[in-house]
Amino acid sequence: MNDECNLPVDIPVTKKQIENCIFSHWYGKFKGHTPRAEIIKPLPISFIKYLEQDGIKLPMDKMENSYYNQDLELTVDNDYSDWEDAKDERDDDKHSTDGNESTIDPLSAFPELHEQLKKVIGKFKSVMPKLNWSAPKDATWILPNNSMRCSEVNDVYLLLNASNYIMYDLHHAFEECIAEEGGNHAGSVEYELILREWFNINPALEFRVFIRDGMILGVSQRDLNYYDYLATLKEKLKGSIKKFVYEVLLPRIQDQAIVVDLYIPRAFDKVWLIDMNPFSRRTDSLMFGWNELHNTHRVDGSDFELRLMTEHNIGRFATKEHSEHHVPTDILEASLNTETLRELTSKWKELLSLQEDEES
Amino acid sequence: MSDLQKQELNTLVNGDMTEEQSIEQVQEEVADEVKPRKTVTFTGVDEAESEEERKQREFEEGGGLPEQPSNPDFTKLNPLSPEIINRQATINIGTIGHVAHGKSTVVRAISGVQTVRFKDELERNITIKLGYANAKIYKCEEPTCPEPDCYRSFKSDKEVFPKCERPGCPGRYKLVRHVSFVDCPGHDILMSTMLSGAAVMDAALLLIAGNESCPQPQTSEHLAAIEIMKLKHVIILQNKVDLMREEPAMEHQKSILKFIRGTIADGAPIVPISAQLKYNIDAVNEFIVKTIPVPPRDFMASPRLIVIRSFDVNKPGSEIEDLKGGVAGGSILNGVFKLSDEIEIRPGIVTKDEQGKIQCKPIFSSIVSLFAEHNDLKFAVPGGLIGVGTKVDPTLCRADRLVGQVVGAKGHLPSIYTDIEINYFLLRRLLGVKTDGQKQAKVRKLEPNEVLMVNIGSTATGARVVAVKADMARLQLTSPACTEINEKIALSRRIEKHWRLIGWATIKKGTTLEPIA
Numbered sequence: 001m002n003d004e005c006n007l008p009v010d011i012p013v014t015k016k017q018i019e020n021c022i023f024s025h026w027y028g029k030f031k032g033h034t035p036r037a038e039i040i041k042p043l044p045i046s047f048i049k050y051l052e053q054d055g056i057k058l059p060m061d062k063m064e065n066s067y068y069n070q071d072l073e074l075t076v077d078n079d080y081s082d083w084e085d086a087k088d089e090r091d092d093d094k095h096s097t098d099g100n101e102s103t104i105d106p107l108s109a110f111p112e113l114h115e116q117l118k119k120v121i122g123k124f125k126s127v128m129p130k131l132n133w134s135a136p137k138d139a140t141w142i143l144p145n146n147s148m149r150c151s152e153v154n155d156v157y158l159l160l161n162a163s164n165y166i167m168y169d170l171h172h173a174f175e176e177c178i179a180e181e182g183g184n185h186a187g188s189v190e191y192e193l194i195l196r197e198w199f200n201i202n203p204a205l206e207f208r209v210f211i212r213d214g215m216i217l218g219v220s221q222r223d224l225n226y227y228d229y230l231a232t233l234k235e236k237l238k239g240s241i242k243k244f245v246y247e248v249l250l251p252r253i254q255d256q257a258i259v260v261d262l263y264i265p266r267a268f269d270k271v272w273l274i275d276m277n278p279f280s281r282r283t284d285s286l287m288f289g290w291n292e293l294h295n296t297h298r299v300d301g302s303d304f305e306l307r308l309m310t311e312h313n314i315g316r317f318a319t320k321e322h323s324e325h326h327v328p329t330d331i332l333e334a335s336l337n338t339e340t341l342r343e344l345t346s347k348w349k350e351l352l353s354l355q356e357d358e359e360s
Numbered sequence: 361m362s363d364l365q366k367q368e369l370n371t372l373v374n375g376d377m378t379e380e381q382s383i384e385q386v387q388e389e390v391a392d393e394v395k396p397r398k399t400v401t402f403t404g405v406d407e408a409e410s411e412e413e414r415k416q417r418e419f420e421e422g423g424g425l426p427e428q429p430s431n432p433d434f435t436k437l438n439p440l441s442p443e444i445i446n447r448q449a450t451i452n453i454g455t456i457g458h459v460a461h462g463k464s465t466v467v468r469a470i471s472g473v474q475t476v477r478f479k480d481e482l483e484r485n486i487t488i489k490l491g492y493a494n495a496k497i498y499k500c501e502e503p504t505c506p507e508p509d510c511y512r513s514f515k516s517d518k519e520v521f522p523k524c525e526r527p528g529c530p531g532r533y534k535l536v537r538h539v540s541f542v543d544c545p546g547h548d549i550l551m552s553t554m555l556s557g558a559a560v561m562d563a564a565l566l567l568i569a570g571n572e573s574c575p576q577p578q579t580s581e582h583l584a585a586i587e588i589m590k591l592k593h594v595i596i597l598q599n600k601v602d603l604m605r606e607e608p609a610m611e612h613q614k615s616i617l618k619f620i621r622g623t624i625a626d627g628a629p630i631v632p633i634s635a636q637l638k639y640n641i642d643a644v645n646e647f648i649v650k651t652i653p654v655p656p657r658d659f660m661a662s663p664r665l666i667v668i669r670s671f672d673v674n675k676p677g678s679e680i681e682d683l684k685g686g687v688a689g690g691s692i693l694n695g696v697f698k699l700s701d702e703i704e705i706r707p708g709i710v711t712k713d714e715q716g717k718i719q720c721k722p723i724f725s726s727i728v729s730l731f732a733e734h735n736d737l738k739f740a741v742p743g744g745l746i747g748v749g750t751k752v753d754p755t756l757c758r759a760d761r762l763v764g765q766v767v768g769a770k771g772h773l774p775s776i777y778t779d780i781e782i783n784y785f786l787l788r789r790l791l792g793v794k795t796d797g798q799k800q801a802k803v804r805k806l807e808p809n810e811v812l813m814v815n816i817g818s819t820a821t822g823a824r825v826v827a828v829k830a831d832m833a834r835l836q837l838t839s840p841a842c843t844e845i846n847e848k849i850a851l852s853r854r855i856e857k858h859w860r861l862i863g864w865a866t867i868k869k870g871t872t873l874e875p876i877a
Contacts, residue, residue, distance in 0.1 A: 054855045056811035058824070067716040072779050072826050072834060078871040080781060080834065083827045142813070142822035144710030144718070144839040146761050151712070158811065158822060158838060167857045202676060203759045223759070229675035266676040314473075314733050317689040317745040318492045319548065320668050321760055326820040327551045328813065328852035328861040330791045335547040338581025343791055344861075345588045348554055351785045351864055358831075 009294045012178045013280035020255050021276040022132045023194045029252045033244075034273040035199060038120045041192035046109040048170065048191060056161040058154050059106040059114065068154045106157065117153045120195045126151040127195040129159060133173060133277075136163030138325035149198045156195070164325050176282055201274075204230065207262050207306070208286055209241060210293050212279060214256040216245055216304040217296045220286035222261060225316060226309040236268050238306050244271035259283045422519035422532070428738040434659040434696055439743065445538035446520050447735040449494040449744035451655060452560070453648070454544030454591060456582050457567025462599050465635040466567060467541045470644060471495035472515045492542045494733050494744050497645045500524040502531025511645035516733040536649055540744035541565075545585045552818045553589050555848045555864075563593035563652040565644075566625065570632065571603045574615040587624045594628040595647045596620070602634035657742050662772040663695030665746065666818055667705075670762035672754035685728060686757025688767060689747045695769075697748065698739040701727045702770040705752070705762065707840045708875065720776050720840055722875045725750045764819035766842045774844050775872040779826070779836045784851060784865035791861060803853075803862045806833055813859050815850040816843050823851075832868070840873055 019025060024039045058068050074080045106114045121127055128135065128148045139162035140146045143155055150156045160166050173189065203223035210217045219241055221230065230237070241262060248271075249260065257279040263272040277283040281290050287307040298304065324332050334341040409417070428443055437443060439450035457463045467473075473493035496518050500510035509526050512533055524531040542549070542561060549560050564586055568579055586594060596616060601609050613630055620626055629647050633640040669689040674682075688705075697703075708722035729749030730737040740746045748767065756762065766773055789801045806812075806828045814823045814835065822838030843849075847867050852859045 052857060054853070055807070056822075056854055057809060058811065060809070065714065065716040067712055067718055068824060068836075068838065070716065070836075072836060072871065075871060078779070078781070079869050080871075083829050083834070141764065141820040142811075142838050144712075146763050146839075147759065152716075161811075161854065162813070162822065162859075164858070171857070200755060201759070202672065202755075204672065205676065223671070225669075225671045225673070227673060227675075312731070312734060312747070315492075317669055317747065318542070320763055323548055325859075327547045327815060327859075328850070329858040330861040331551050331554075331850075332547045333792070335545045335550050338578050338585065340792060341545065341550075341588065342581055342584050345584055347787060347791060348588075348864075351787070354785055355783075355866070 008281070009291050011279070011281055011290060011294055013176060013278050013282075015174055015177045017255060017257070017278045017280070018133075018174060018177060019189075020253065021258070021278050022189075022192070023130070024132075024192055026253065026273075026276050027194075030248075030273050033248060033271070035196055036124070037194050037196035038124075039192055039194055040113070040116060040120075041190060043191045043193055044110045044113060046104055047106075047113055047193075050104040050106060050109060050157075051160055051166065052170065053104055055103070056158065057103055057105065058157055061107060061114070061153075064118070064152065064154070066152055066154050068158075114153065117156060117193075117195070121150065121153060121156070124195065124197040126198040127156070128198050129156045130194045130196070131160075131166055131169040132189070132192055134163075134165040134169045136160055136166050138165050138322040139163035140322075141326050176280060201263060202265065205264050205266075205268075206274065207237070207241065207264065208284075209245060209260050209262060210279070210285070210288065211245065211250070211260065212257040212293075213298075214250055215298045215300070216242065217293050217298060218288055218304055219306045220288055221306075221308050222286065224286065224309055224313055226312045230308050231310075233268055234306055234308065237264060238304070240264055240269050240271050241306070242304075244273075249273070255279075418523070419519045422523065423521040424519050425517065425735065426520065430738055432739070437659060437741075439654050439657055439741070440537070442520070442535065444741055445496070445535055447737055448732040448740060448746075449516065449538045449540035450657070450741060451537060451539045451562050451652060452542055452743060453539050453652070454542050454549070454561040454564040454589065455567065456544045456564050456585055457597075457599075458569070458576075458578050461567050461569040462635045463543070463567055466565065466597060466599065466633070467493055467543075469633075469635045469638045469641050470513050471541060472513070492540060492745070494538065494540045496535055497537040497539065497648060498522065498533030499536050499649065500526065500529060500531040501534050502529055505529050505531050508640075508642040508646040511642045511649065513641065513645050517735055538743075539648060545589060548818060549589065551815055551850065555815065555817060555850060557590075557848070559590040559592075561589060561591055562655040563595070563648075564589070564591040566594055566596045566628070567599055568596060568616060570598045570600045570609060570612055574612055574619055579619070583620070583623050583625055592624075593652050594625045595644065595651060596625065596628050596630045597635075597644065598630055598632045599635055601632040602637050602639060658694065659696050659741060661695040662769050663697045663701075663767075664693045664773075665690045665697065665748065665767040666693065667762045667765045667767060668745070670757040670760050672758045674754045683754060685725070685749060685751040686754040686762075687747055687749050688752075688757060688762050688765075689745060690767070691745050692740060692742045694742065696739050696741050697727060697730060697746070697767075699727055699730060703727060703748075703750065703767055704770045704773055706766050706768075706773045706842050706875075707776040707873070708765070709756065710840060718778055718840060718873070720873050720875050721877075722773075722776075723752055723756065724770060725752045764821075764841075774842045776840050776875065777837060777843055777867075777870040778840045778873050779834060780823075780843075780867050780870040781832060781834050782849070782865035783831055783868050784833055784863055785831065786851075786863035787861065790855065810853070811838065812862075813852040813854075814865075815852070816841050816847065833865075843867060843870075845869065 060069055126149050129150060135148060136159040139159050140148055142158050142162045204227040206222035207219050208222050209219045259277040259279055261275040263274050285293060330344060334344045426446055432443055444450060455463055455467055471493040494516035495513045496516060497513045505524060505526060520535050521532045524533055553560050566582055568574060598613060609632060616630055629651060631643050631647060633644060667688045667690045670686060672686050674684055703725055705723040707720040711719050727748055728751060730740045731747045732744055787803050790803060806825050808825055808828060811822050811824050814821055821841050823835035826834040826836050845867055849865050850861060851863045851865055853862045
C-alpha cells in the first residue's frame with residue numbers, strides 16, 4: 001500500500017514477563033535506586049469494584065477538610081438562590097431511580113483502606129498513585145494544575161476513577177500474552193495500589209532503555225520535546241545508563257528482555273529507576289520502531305544508540321498528550337468511525353433544537 | 361549548468377524586500393551587491409559546490425526569509441500580507457478522508473513534510489496521529505508560465521522567491537498563500553466545533569479514492585463530517601488516478617458530481633490527482649488559491665491562545681540569568697501576540713488552603729520568543745500552531761502542566777469559575793448500538809454528589825453535582841476553569857468503564873474566583 005510500510009513483526013510476550021513488571025515484584029530489589037513509595041496490597045475487592053462502578057462518587061468524610069465536600073456559597077456574585085426544595089426532590093427521586101441500588105462508598109465499603117491512604121498521604125505530604133503497572137496519566141485533567149500530584153485522599157479517588165489507563169490494568173493487562181503451560185489469564189493477578197512520594201520530575205531527563213538478551217539495544221529520550229542541552233550530555237548520560245543497567249539492574253532481575261524508564265537528574269551520574277515495562281509492542285517504543293528494535297542485534301560490549309530529538313518537534317504541538325481520554329468515548333469513536341459520527345450529529349442537533357424550543 | 365547568469369547571484373542580504381518590488385528589481389540589486397565577488401564565485405562552482413551549499417545559495421538567491429518588521433501597523437495587515445505569510449500559516453485546512461486512501465501522502469505531497477514521524481503507520485494503533493504540516497503555496501510571476509504548472513508548494517521555511525521549477529521558465533515564484541493542514545475530523549476539533557458551533561477550520565480537502573466506486577460507503581459520512589464541522593469551502597481530490605485509465609476516471613468523476621449534488625459539497629471542484637506520483641498537485645494548489653476565500657481575522661482583537669503543550673527547555677542547574685523560561689504552544693484564537701508583550705496565563709497556579717478552599721494565582725510574564733514550525737517570529741497571528749517562549753518559571757511549564765490554560769494580554773482574560781449553574785439536557789439513551797450491558801443504555805438522571813466530566817471549549821475538567829432541580833443543576837468544578845456565561849459544555853459520565861456522553865448544558869451563572877496576587 002505504501003512505500004514505507006513494513007508488516008509488524010511479532011514480538012511475543014509471556015504472562016511471566018508482564019508479571020515481572022508489577023511494581024511490587026521489582027521495587028524491593030532496588031531500594032535506594034528508586035523513589036520512595038508505599039505498596040498497598042492486597043486490595044479489598046470492594047475497592048476494585050469502586051473503581052469499576054458507573055459514575056464517580058467521593059466519600060463524604062467529615063474528618064477531612066476537603067474541597068470536594070464543601071457546599072457552594074450563595075453570594076451576590078453568583079446570584080444563586082437557595083434550592084432547599086431541590087434537596088427534597090432528590091430525596092423523592094431516591095425511591096424511583098432505576099438500577100442505582102448499590103453504590104459503593106469508601107467509608108462503608110473499605111474504611112481501613114481509606115484511613116490507610118490518608119495516613120500515607122499524611123506521611124509523604126503529596127503522592128502520585130498507580131496500580132500494578134500504570135499511572136493515571138490520562139486523567140490529570142480532573143485535578144487542578146494538570147498533574148498527578150495528590151494531596152488528599154479524594155484526589156487519589158478522582159484520578160483513579162477517571163482514568164482509562166487504570167482500567168487497562170484491571171482488564172487488559174494480559175491481553176497480548178502468548179499461551180503458556182498452565183497459564184490461565186485473568187483471576188490470578190493480585191492488584192496493588194502504589195503511592196509514590198511526589199517529586200517534581202523534569203521529564204527532559206527521563207530515558208527509556210530497551211534491553212534484550214541482557215544487552216542494551218537502544219535508549220530513547222522519553223519526553224519527545226527538543227532539549228538542546230541533552231546533546232552535550234550524551235556521553236555522560238550513556239555512561240551512567242550503561243553502568244546502571246549492567247551493574248545494578250540486570251544482576252537483580254531474571255528477565256533479560258525488558259524496557260526500563262530511568263531518571264537521571266543533575267549531576268547526571270545518579271540513576272533512578274522509575275518503571276519497568278514488558279518488552280512488547282504495547283510498550284511505546286518512542287523514537288525507535290518495534291521492527292527496528294527487533295532487528296537490532298548487539299554483540300557483547302558493543303555500543304548502543306541514545307536517540308535524542310535534534311530539532312524542535314513540530315508534530316508535538318498538533319495534539320495534547322493523552323487527549324483521546326479528555327473527551328467522551330463517543331466523540332473519539334465518531335472521529336474514527338463515520339457511522340457513529342452521523343448518529344452523534346443527529347442527536348446533537350436534536351438536543352440543540354430542544355433547547356431552542358425552550359428558550360423561545 | 362548552462363545558465364551562468366544565475367551563478368552571479370550568490371548572496372542576498374536579508375533586506376526589506378517588499379511585495380511591490382518586482383523580481384527584476386531584486387535581481388538587479390542583488391547583482392550589484394555581489395559583483396565584487398564574482399570571480400570567486402565562478403571558480404569551479406559546478407564541481408566543488410556541495411548539495412548543502414547549493415541549497416543555501418538558492419535560498420539566499422531567492423530572498424531567504426526576510427525578518428518581520430518589529431512594529432507593523434496591524435490595521436494594515438491581513439492574512440495574505442507578505443510580512444505574515446513569509447513565516448507563518450494563516451489559513452487552516454482540514455484533510456478529510458480514509459487513511460487508506462492516502463491522506464498522509466496527500467499532505468506530504470503538498471507540504472513536503474513528513475507527517476508521520478519515527479515509525480511506519482502500521483506500527484501505530486488506531487488513533488494514528490497524522491499530525492499537521494504547513495505549506496507555502498507559490499505562483500510563478502512569469503506571465504507566460506501556464507496554469508496550473510505555475511503553482512507550486514513547498515515547506516514552511518522555503519525562501520520567499522524561489523526559481524520556477526518548470527523547465528525553461530526564467531521566472532521566480534511569488535508566495536501567495538501559507539496554509540496549515542490539520543487531520544480531520546479529530547476528536548479535539550469535533551468536540552470544540554460542537555460546543556462552539558463555529559468552524560475551527562477555514563476549508564477542507566476531501567479525499568476520495570479514484571480506484572474505488574463512488575459513492576464509497578465512507579464518503580457520505582465524510583460529507584457529514586464536513587457538515588458538522590461547518591466547513592463551507594471544500595475541494596474534492598480524486599486520488600489514485602494513476603491506477604485508472606482516462607475513461608473510467610471521467611466516469612468516476614461524474615459519479616462524484618452526481619453524488620455531491622444537493623449536499624454541502626455541491627459545487628466543489630474535483631481535482632484528479634496521484635499523491636503517490638505527485639501528479640496534478642499544482643492544480644490542487646491552484647484551487648486552494650482560487651476557491652478558498654481569505655478568512656476574516658481581527659488582528660486588533662485582544663489576543664488569546666489555548667495551551668496544547670508546555671515544557672521546560674532549560675538545562676538543569678542553569679544560572680538565573682541564563683534561564684530561558686518555559687515554552688507553551690497552541691493555536692491563537694484571536695488577535696496578535698508580539699515579542700515582549702506582557703501576558704497573563706489563567707487560571708494559573710491552583711492551591712488549596714487549610715480549609716480546603718481553592719485559590720488561583722494567575723501567571724504574569726512576557727513573551728521572549730515566538731515560532732511557527734521552524735520559523736522565528738516577531739509577531740504571531742491566528743493560523744497553524746504557535747510556540748510561545750515566556751519568562752514563566754520553567755518548572756511550572758514542565759510536563760504539559762499548563763495544558764488547557766488560557767494565555768492573553770494582561771488583564772484581558774475571561775473569569776475563572778469554581779462552580780457553575782447550568783441549564784442541561786440529557787440524552788435519553790447512550791449513543792451507539794451499545795455492546796453487552798443493554799440495561800445501561802438508558803441515561804439516568806443527574807445525581808447529587810456524582811462527579812462528571814465536563815468539556816468546556818477545548819478543555820476538560822471534573823464537576824461534582826451539588827444540586828439538581830428540574831433542568832437546572834449546580835456543579836462544582838474539580839479544577840477551576842476559564843469560561844463565560846452562556847458557553848455550551850458537554851456532560852459525560854463514567855459508564856461501563858468509559859467516559860460516555862450523556863448530555864450537554866449551557867452555563868447560566870457561576871461563582872468567579874478573585875485571583876490572588
